Amino acid sequence: MATAVPVERDAVAGAFPAAGRSLRLPGTTLERLSPASRDSTAARVTLDLLAAGVGPAPAAASTAGALTAAALDGAPYDLVVSTGIGGGFQPQAPVGSLVVADEITVADLGAETADGFLPVTELGFGTVSHRPPQSLVREVVSATGGRAGTVLTVSTVTGSAERAAELRARHPRALAEAMEGFGVAEAAAAHGVPVLEMRAVSNPVGPRDRxxxxxxxxxxxxxxxxxxxxxxxxxxxxHDPDHQP
Structure with a gap:
């Protein structure tokens, strides 16, 4: 599980028993958590937590490092979760609510033109979206009471009503914006690992009103x-066919 900063990491860790250990990796540290388990299958589950850095590039680099280390150790991950707090598009995602991404989309990777913004895919390069497994999204929404929708990744946080309106016009299903999800998803995709993103809404997307x-x-x-x-x-x-996207 990858957050941006330690305070988000600690909030996630607070949901699990305190027992665990730190694992040093080049440039970062993993916190290995101990999930509360009532059966032998769950007891074998390993949950690692990483404060990966702010923004898509640091998040991608740190997540890729953790994925590579796990693969080289012969224990590759089955799932990567990008999580933390983020901005919510009003009124669909009010402050304090939970958003579960059924699509992780980078909103500002592309080019500005006289006719508006062009995503990088329309320039003939790369990708702009990743889709978490649909069945997993449904299970997470059911368990947490969150709402499913698009979570946008931005390198510059939205600070005006005009920018918020522009993003919603281009991404009408967007419920939240954050800065790391697409980077984490790119690292996961490079390793062939499914990804999930979940955000707790801390502020409205728009003018920066502290x-x-x-x-x-x-x-x-x-x-x-x-x-x-x-x-x-x-x-x-x-590996269960019912859990495929």
Whole structure:
């Protein structure tokens, strides 16, 4: 599981028993958590937590390093989760709510033209979206009470109503924006590992009004969500045909 900063990492870790250990990797540290387990299958599940850095590039690099280390150790991951707090598009994703990505889309990778923004795919390069497994998204939504929709990845956080409106016009299913999901998803895709993104909404997308931010509430919502999510992560089987996207 990859967050941007340590305070988000700690909020996720708060949903699990305190027992665990730190694993040093080049440039970063993994926290290996101990999920609460009531059966022998869950007891074999390993949950690693990483504060991967702010923005898509650091998140991709740190996640790729963790994935590579696990693969070289002979214990590759079955799932990568990008998580933390983020901005919510109003009124669909109010402050304190939870958004589960059924599509992870980078919103500002491309080119500005006289006719508007062109995504990088229309320039003939790369990709702009990753889709988490549909069945997993449904299970996570059911367990947490979150809402499924597009989570946008941006390198520059939205700070105006005009920019928020532009993003919603280009991405009408967008519920939230954050800065790491697409980078984490790119690293996961390079290793052939499924990805999930989940965000607790700390502020409205739009003008930067610090008085409207509810970071503490969002972090608490993140802890609560992962407490409910643990059984889903423990039981999910990426090799089950019913769990394919």
């Amino acid at each position: 008085a409207a931010w509810r970071i503490g509430e969002a972090l608490a919502a993140l802890t609560e969500a992962f407490g409910k999510l643990a059984p889903v992560l423990e039981s999910w089987n990426p």
